[in-house]
Amino acid sequence: MSPPPKLRVYIEKGQSLRGEYVFTEAFTIGREESCDVWIQEQMVSRKHADVVFEQGRWWLKDAHSANGTYVNGEKVDQVPLACDTQVELGMNGAVLSFDVEESDAEMTALETEPARSASVTQIINKYFDEGGEKDAGLHTMMVRNAFAQVQKKHKKKYYKIIAVFAALLVVTAGYAVYQQIIIQKQKGLAQDIFYQLKEIEVARAQSPSQSTEPDTDLLKLNQDYEEVLTQLGVYQEDLDVEEKLILRVARIFGECEVGLPEGFVGEVKRYIEKWKSTRRFSQAINRARSNNYIGEIVRRMQEQGLAPQFFYIALQESDFRLNACGPPTRYGYAKGMWQFIPMTAKDYGLRVGPREKDPVADPQDERHDFGKATHAAARYIRRIYKTDAQASGLLVIASYNWGERRVAGLIKRMPDKPRDRNFWRLMEDHIDQFPDETYNYVFSIFSAAVIGENPRHFGFEFDNPLQGADTAFAAQD
Numbered sequence: 379m380s381p382p383p384k385l386r387v388y389i390e391k392g393q394s395l396r397g398e399y400v401f402t403e404a405f406t407i408g409r410e411e412s413c414d415v416w417i418q419e420q421m422v423s424r425k426h427a428d429v430v431f432e433q434g435r436w437w438l439k440d441a442h443s444a445n446g447t448y449v450n451g452e453k454v455d456q457v458p459l460a461c462d463t464q465v466e467l468g469m470n471g472a473v474l475s476f477d478v479e480e481s482d483a484e485m486t487a488l489e490t491e492p493a494r495s496a497s498v499t500q501i502i503n504k505y506f507d508e509g510g511e512k513d514a515g516l517h518t519m520m521v522r523n524a525f526a527q528v529q530k531k532h533k534k535k536y537y538k539i540i541a542v543f544a545a546l547l548v549v550t551a552g553y554a555v556y557q558q559i560i561i562q563k564q565k566g567l568a569q570d571i572f573y574q575l576k577e578i579e580v581a582r583a584q585s586p587s588q589s590t591e592p593d594t595d596l597l598k599l600n601q602d603y604e605e606v607l608t609q610l611g612v613y614q615e616d617l618d619v620e621e622k623l624i625l626r627v628a629r630i631f632g633e634c635e636v637g638l639p640e641g642f643v644g645e646v647k648r649y650i651e652k653w654k655s656t657r658r659f660s661q662a663i664n665r666a667r668s669n670n671y672i673g674e675i676v677r678r679m680q681e682q683g684l685a686p687q688f689f690y691i692a693l694q695e696s697d698f699r700l701n702a703c704g705p706p707t708r709y710g711y712a713k714g715m716w717q718f719i720p721m722t723a724k725d726y727g728l729r730v731g732p733r734e735k736d737p738v739a740d741p742q743d744e745r746h747d748f749g750k751a752t753h754a755a756a757r758y759i760r761r762i763y764k765t766d767a768q769a770s771g772l773l774v775i776a777s778y779n780w781g782e783r784r785v786a787g788l789i790k791r792m793p794d795k796p797r798d799r800n801f802w803r804l805m806e807d808h809i810d811q812f813p814d815e816t817y818n819y820v821f822s823i824f825s826a827a828v829i830g831e832n833p834r835h836f837g838f839e840f841d842n843p844l845q846g847a848d849t850a851f852a853a854q855d
Contacts, residue, residue, distance in 0.1 A: 382431040384479040385459065390652075390818055392472025393418040393705065397814030404430045407467070407474070408441070419705045420737055421445050421468030429459070436478060438465060445471060450657045462655035470702050475652065568606040569797070572634040575599050576796035580769050612636060620647060623831045627824065630685050631771030639802050649825035654836060659829065662697040663843050671698055671715075671748065672843055678752050682760035685771060686844045687827040691759070691778060692716055692752075694823050700746050701739035711737050714745035716755040726754035766790065772801035772820055779819040 405414035408425040423443035436459040440447040445468030696702035704712035731743030767773040
């Protein structure tokens with residue numbers, strides 16, 4: 379009997395010693411340290427679930443947990459695990475993803491090459507094998523001499539062709555090197571222009587008086603940047619649709635398209651597949667639409683000069699649930715759609731209710747008030763954006779999850795320029811300190827924003843939820 383295939387477990391949401399586990403035999407999941415997958419979350423029972431290999435596949439079985447086990451928002455007693463299965467331990471609790479490693483396909487036997495015709499072999503040996511017959515006849519010698527002369531002529535011809543081809547290779551290689559030098563210079567120029575724009579944006583954001591008049595220098599820099607992008611063919615027609623969307627969203631979040639690290643596009647696509655594997659994205663967007671949340675969120679972000687795409691922070695934090703309560707932290711329970719901890723809520727004028735130390739919704743807690751909490755969230759994001767994050771949207775998202783004060787300390791050690799203050803540099807310089815949770819958080823929000831630009835392309839049955847949202851809200855007013 380063959381052993382079970384490897385089962386990989388990813389901690390998408392929740393506190394755990396590791397972000398990834400690999401198993402080839404049965405294991406347990408729970409809050410007790412003795413569990414093989416130890417999840418340090420209040421919603422998780424001491425022994426929450428068992429994972430076993432039965433009937434030729436892996437199964438997750440709820441171990442009579444207090445808060446239940448959910449798949450796609452539905453409570454289950456057991457569920458078969460396949461590639462990209464996502465399980466929630468308690469409603470809005472820890473989230474685990476499972477991947478079953480496919481077994482290698484069996485190799486098919488190669489057919490042996492048929493033996494060559496004996497007559498062909500005999501002819502080759504007789505006429506063209508120099509080590510063949512020593513006392514060859516007149517006819518055989520004539521054939522050999524004729525073949526030798528033909529070979530000599532062909533060799534001269536081939537030498538000329540090879541010489542010409544070699545010369546062409548040298549010219550082509552030289553031109554390719556020259557082209558690469560030009561491309562690298564254009565990329566450097568694009569980044570120079572882009573970060574000039576960012577420095578102006580940061581300076582204007584920090585200025586107490588902001589003019590409403592159009593900045594001609596800023597307009598000229600934008601035109602120059604677009605021209606260089608066109609020359610580089612960044613958004614060329616044959617580029618994959620998804621790659622174009624990823625580049626566009628990177629620009630929206632304040633990252634230079636030509637400065638993205640290698641592997642970034644592929645990593646975003648991996649997270650897009652995770653969203654596509656569950657109904658969570660659709661359900662959350664439907665909830666936001668049915669409760670008329672989208673227009674208000676977009677309006678509040680735009681009031682603060684922020685991209686509407688910060689809307690997806692609320693999706694990742696709570697799935698747009700007003701009464702959401704997060705896990706305990708040393709700062710208290712995070713609550714509401716925007717998951718404010720008590721200290722931050724008070725900093726932004728929200729009244730914290732008398733049950734702030736209990737993991738339950740509190741009608742007297744303004745973190746559960748959609749309008750007030752959304753206004754506070756926009757102002758909070760704006761403050762991070764214009765100060766230490768230096769207009770990097772991905773740094774803002776990382777700060778929102780990891781703790782703006784904790785990230786700020788690391789960011790302040792970085793050079794004081796937008797060019798050098800970005801998410802990639804933060805990860806590179808502090809890889810040992812960078813939590814998996816924050817990495818997943820940033821890529822989940824970024825990939826959700828990419829899907830949101832064109833949901834139908836990714837198989838969702840609705841249009842861009844942000845399209846015209848500000849106009850729709852204004853009409854309701």
